[in-house]
Amino acid sequence: MQAAQDAPGYHTSVFRIAGMDCADCAAKLEKKITALAGVRSAAVNFGAGKLKVEHALNDSNIIEAVQQAGYQAVSDGQAARPGAQSAGAWWRKPRTMATIISGVVLLAAILLDWIGMSENIIIPLYFAAMAVGGYHVAKSGLYGLKSLTMDTNFLMTIAVVGAVAIGEWSEGATVVFLFSLGNALQAYTLDKTRESIRSLMDLAPREALVRRDGQELRLPVAEIVVGDLIIVKPGERIAMDGNVVNGVSTVNQAPITGESMPVEKQVGDLVYAGTVNEQGVLEVAVTKLSADSTLAKIMHMVEEAQADKAPMQQFVDVFAKYYTPTVIMASLGLMFIPSLLFNQPFDLWFYRALVLLVISCPCALVISTPVSIVSAIGNASRRGVLIKGGAHLEQMGRIQAVAFDKTGTLTIGKPMVTDVVSLNGIAKEELLLLAAAVEKWSEHPLAQAIVAKAGNASLKSVTKFKALIGRGAQADVDDQTVYVGNRRLFEEIGYALASYEEQLTQLEQQGKTVMLVGSEQRVLGVIAVADTLRENSLEALVALRAAGVHNLAMLTGDNKRVAAAIADKLEIDSFYSELLPEDKVSALKQLARKYGSVAMVGDGVNDAPAMATATVGIAMAVAGSDTALETADIALMSDDLSKLSYVMKLSRKTVAIIKQNVTFSLVIKLLFVLGTFAGFVNLWLAVLADTGASLLVTLNGMRLAREIK
Numbered sequence: 001m002q003a004a005q006d007a008p009g010y011h012t013s014v015f016r017i018a019g020m021d022c023a024d025c026a027a028k029l030e031k032k033i034t035a036l037a038g039v040r041s042a043a044v045n046f047g048a049g050k051l052k053v054e055h056a057l058n059d060s061n062i063i064e065a066v067q068q069a070g071y072q073a074v075s076d077g078q079a080a081r082p083g084a085q086s087a088g089a090w091w092r093k094p095r096t097m098a099t100i101i102s103g104v105v106l107l108a109a110i111l112l113d114w115i116g117m118s119e120n121i122i123i124p125l126y127f128a129a130m131a132v133g134g135y136h137v138a139k140s141g142l143y144g145l146k147s148l149t150m151d152t153n154f155l156m157t158i159a160v161v162g163a164v165a166i167g168e169w170s171e172g173a174t175v176v177f178l179f180s181l182g183n184a185l186q187a188y189t190l191d192k193t194r195e196s197i198r199s200l201m202d203l204a205p206r207e208a209l210v211r212r213d214g215q216e217l218r219l220p221v222a223e224i225v226v227g228d229l230i231i232v233k234p235g236e237r238i239a240m241d242g243n244v245v246n247g248v249s250t251v252n253q254a255p256i257t258g259e260s261m262p263v264e265k266q267v268g269d270l271v272y273a274g275t276v277n278e279q280g281v282l283e284v285a286v287t288k289l290s291a292d293s294t295l296a297k298i299m300h301m302v303e304e305a306q307a308d309k310a311p312m313q314q315f316v317d318v319f320a321k322y323y324t325p326t327v328i329m330a331s332l333g334l335m336f337i338p339s340l341l342f343n344q345p346f347d348l349w350f351y352r353a354l355v356l357l358v359i360s361c362p363c364a365l366v367i368s369t370p371v372s373i374v375s376a377i378g379n380a381s382r383r384g385v386l387i388k389g390g391a392h393l394e395q396m397g398r399i400q401a402v403a404f405d406k407t408g409t410l411t412i413g414k415p416m417v418t419d420v421v422s423l424n425g426i427a428k429e430e431l432l433l434l435a436a437a438v439e440k441w442s443e444h445p446l447a448q449a450i451v452a453k454a455g456n457a458s459l460k461s462v463t464k465f466k467a468l469i470g471r472g473a474q475a476d477v478d479d480q481t482v483y484v485g486n487r488r489l490f491e492e493i494g495y496a497l498a499s500y501e502e503q504l505t506q507l508e509q510q511g512k513t514v515m516l517v518g519s520e521q522r523v524l525g526v527i528a529v530a531d532t533l534r535e536n537s538l539e540a541l542v543a544l545r546a547a548g549v550h551n552l553a554m555l556t557g558d559n560k561r562v563a564a565a566i567a568d569k570l571e572i573d574s575f576y577s578e579l580l581p582e583d584k585v586s587a588l589k590q591l592a593r594k595y596g597s598v599a600m601v602g603d604g605v606n607d608a609p610a611m612a613t614a615t616v617g618i619a620m621a622v623a624g625s626d627t628a629l630e631t632a633d634i635a636l637m638s639d640d641l642s643k644l645s646y647v648m649k650l651s652r653k654t655v656a657i658i659k660q661n662v663t664f665s666l667v668i669k670l671l672f673v674l675g676t677f678a679g680f681v682n683l684w685l686a687v688l689a690d691t692g693a694s695l696l697v698t699l700n701g702m703r704l705a706r707e708i709k
Helices: 023-034 059-068 076-080 094-114 119-146 152-165 169-203 294-305 311-341 346-359 363-367 370-382 390-396 406-410 428-439 445-454 487-493 498-509 537-546 560-570 581-595 608-613 626-631 643-678 683-705
Strands: 011-018 039-045 050-055 072-075 207-212 215-220 229-232 242-246 249-252 263-265 282-286 385-387 401-405 411-422 463-468 472-477 480-485 513-519 523-533 551-555 574-576 598-602 616-620 634-636
Touching: 011 059, 011 076, 023 039, 023 050, 023 059, 050 059, 059 072, 094 119, 094 169, 119 152, 119 169, 152 169, 152 346, 152 683, 169 683, 311 346, 311 643, 346 643, 346 683, 363 370, 363 643, 363 683, 370 385, 370 390, 370 643, 370 683, 385 643, 390 616, 390 643, 401 406, 401 581, 406 411, 406 523, 406 551, 406 560, 406 598, 411 428, 411 445, 411 498, 428 445, 428 472, 428 480, 428 513, 428 523, 445 513, 445 523, 480 487, 487 513, 498 513, 498 523, 498 560, 523 560, 537 551, 537 560, 537 643, 551 560, 551 581, 560 574, 574 581, 581 598, 581 608, 598 608, 608 616, 634 643, 643 683
Parallel strands: 401 551, 401 598, 551 574, 598 616, 616 634
Antiparallel strands: 011 050, 011 072, 039 050, 207 215, 207 229, 229 282, 242 282, 249 263, 385 634, 411 523, 463 472, 472 480, 480 513, 513 523
16 A cells, blocks of 8 residues: 555555544554564554554454454455445444443342342352453453553553452452443444544445446446446435536535535536435546545545644643653552551552552543544534644634635636626627627637626627737627727727726726727727635635634735725735735735734645645635645635634634543542542542543543534
């Protein structure tokens, strides 16, 4: 897969990991796999539940090592293969089954203990509950110890062994069950969050109807190649990216772009894998393999984004690194100092030290950030916004100024006829058709705008067409020469334009390009063309102000008059005109000096230097443009500027929830540590608190997967 980057004799494999419920556990797994002979490097993406290994072993060796650590692994290629089976019902997984059996045996032991049954029967039942429920915990803990990492499983194993050593059988069994139950629930909720992102790939059909050599065949998408013709019937999902070569229909593109309304598609239009054909039959020429589709690219980017840690997550990781050893040292001190120095009962303080070991687990703290980031990025991807990492998500909430490219960002990027002004008695319709007859033969964007405005109307035939570079065009229509061009052309012909100056100036002050239409005898009229604003540009900018942005700026290569007209319509605070790409970088730096955090929104090509300079670069992705996706920190798949305020709200809510989770985790730890020294906390209560805290921060983070208002 990445042979060009692999060392000689090594290859790279990617695995899906199930049951990984703690970022600290993920770090231990990464260290364990890296320590294997024959492994050059290993990286665990906790958010996506993926393990990437560069190694000289068989994949089965890696899978076995992962299983020894207490998790399940499957090759990423195997998991993505059409027809691949899921991991099965959650309650059939080994850890979950062990938890259920442990709970049943524990309940039986407690009931028999309650009615006064002999210890010869009760103690074996407690032992059985511990052995079944704690098998995977002890196994993972011992493997962690082999790689010199004392993880939560090891701490819990020591605590249970200690409880048995002092005769606390019921408490030890209860601790094992609660811890195992907490792990199972946490793994289930996290796997559900990860699956919500992976399910994107399920949007694309596994098969498609393909026309080859005059035959229609239903083939797996893996066998379809670029250039094949696929047939998509009404109501079916489109299996591959491609261009429509026959048919007209509306397509629901929500899975890719987040657009709420279906988009009309006709010959020449691009369609995407995973979108739904709603009405007519479409014939689509495949342009990308299934592995290279926009949908596959989105899923890959969303998963990779989760490995990019937000600044707050980096802080938590560093904190946890020192926090756990500190508490372990405190536990050892609590175990020996009171009895050695103050003649206190060893059993009492040994028990309290075990409680402190259990409560020292940093899982709730470490998981508080990544689960929130995973949920938020998944939410954004379903709304047609790709965020390339937690750092960019967190930074969006701090943005104080937003700079926009004009063409293709605030405007559609395509010139359109806005005004048709007839002079000297000719009808507007006749003027437009006359100009279109001449411009039909020109490839200039302004000429194409005039032809497009004429629509399907029948145009007169012309002869002697001639393009006049930098001025316009001319052709003979009905035995007279007709000119379509700028002021310069008509001044060269000899027209005095003073009588039309007021009308021309008024249109030009609105930021429009003015073209005159006339014959050799007279001026017939004026056609104004402009790059029109996107429908929701003004609304989107208003929403950004409401979201707390202090300055809105526009950067453009257009002249000052056009820039001023657009800025006035959109009520933009400042604009910079006649800019080259390097000038846009200078403007961004100027805004950053004044406002601090600045976002740049552009088309991802000529705006790339400015986007790279900004705190956050945001691309109008043109529904999956490779350049836009690679350049930007955030990509708007549907080119919908209204999503900017949504991302800012999502960012702020994410940061707020992370702060809630971190604060809650630390407060719970502090209270129970103090309670341990005071003797108010026992083993099972410590496990309940730790497990409960982890579940609560997980569920709180998962709130970000819902709609943000």
